[in-house]
Amino acid sequence: MSDTTSATRPSRRAATLAGVAAIGLWGSLALLSTSVSRLPPLQVLASTFAIAALLGLARVARRGGGARGDGALRALRQPLSGWLLGVGGLFGYHALYFYAxxxxxxxxxxxxxxxxxxxxxxxxxxxxxGRLRRRHVAGALLGLAGVWTVLAAAGDVGLRAAHAPGYLAALGCALVWSTYSVVQRRFADVPADAVAGSCAATAALGLAGHLALERTVVPSAGEALGLLALGLGPVGAAFFAWDLATKHGDLPQLGVLSYGAPVLSTLLLCVAGRAEASPRLLAACALVAAGGLVATAPRGSGEAG
Known part of the structure; x- marks a missing residue:
């Protein structure tokens, strides 16, 4: 039985803010990934999720596991359906993305x-x-337009039949992560500590794939720091925060605000000198900001569901 009770659950606002923190951390993913671009992708996946798992276990140990010190075991003792959702969401998304x-x-x-x-x-x-509100749909469409605006600046966006398997895998990414994020609400009583187990399983699957398909590259000191930063931030703390947000926060608002991640990512690359600012980027930022404002504005008395 879970030790999560209604008395200890975070407020809707606090959980939504945790999701905003996760989105902000994901905005650093591209910049941090440039520091490990020489390493094979599944090696990076296995390494960073192993660090995330250790972060989660350290979190359990720091808070204490009760008189018997079995907090980690209780966190990992979850229903099979919870394990399938956690591992399927984390590993499934990343495996599909790397293939895509x-x-x-x-x-x-x-x-x-x-x-x-x-x-x-x-x-x-x-x-x-749940209720589909027009302001959420409008905000999401504005955010999508902003992301497409900034990504379209990176090159040709035409679709070709020869790349159909990659496109289908990318669509799978979108379906897997959105389904994972929404279905999490049905596991609201599963503590966030359980994410450590999903991260460990994802790391193990990534390691198996790496050993089968890739050649191991010994990271340099700078790459090791990059792996550590990724494992602690956008691959570590972000997933624990997102778990809290999707279980207890405002999902429609989180969906809209998530479009800030790729735009923030591009802005950080510009600040670091890895990309150039452009009018298209400013337009994208304006669209994403407008989408966020529309989605989070107080509901008018005349708004329909």
Whole structure:
């Protein structure tokens, strides 16, 4: 039985803010990934998720596991359905993404994969008590337009039949992550500590794939720091925060606000000198900001569901 009770659950606002923190951490993913671009992708996946798992276990140990010190075991003692959702969401998304970028140009892959925030808005209406509001859909569409604007600047966005498997994998990314994020609400009593187990399983699957398909590259000191930063931030703390947010926060708003991640990512690359600012980027930022404002504005008395 879970030790999570209504008395200890975070408020809706606090959980939504945790999701905003996760989105901010994901905005650093591209910049941090440039520091490990020489390493094989599944090696990076296995390494960073192993660090995330250790972070989660350290979190359990720091808070204490009770008189018997079995807090970690209680966190990992979850229903099979919870394990399938956690591992399927984390490993499934990343496995599909890595395949997609190997089978199709990354710009088109990103354009398709970033349908997941819009899908979160749409799918959340199917939850008990869920309701699809026009302001959320409008905000999500503005955010999607902003992301497509900034990604389209990176190159040709035309679709070609030869890359169809990659496009389908990218669509799978969007479906897997949006489904994972929305279905999490049905596991609201599962503590966030359980994410450590999902991260460990994802790391193990990534390691198996790496050993079978890739050649191990010994990281340099700088790459080791990059792996550590990724494992602690966008691959570590972000997933624990997102778990809290999707279980207790405002899902439609989180879906809209998620479009800030790729734009923030591009801005950080510009600040670091890895990309150039442009009028197209400013337009994208304006669209994403407008989408966020529309989605989070107080509901008017005349708004329909």
């Amino acid at each position: 970028v190997s089978a199709a140009p990354p710009v088109q892959v990103s354009l398709i994969a970033y349908l997941w925030p819009l899908l979160i808005v749409l799918f959340s209406a199917a939850l008990p008590g």
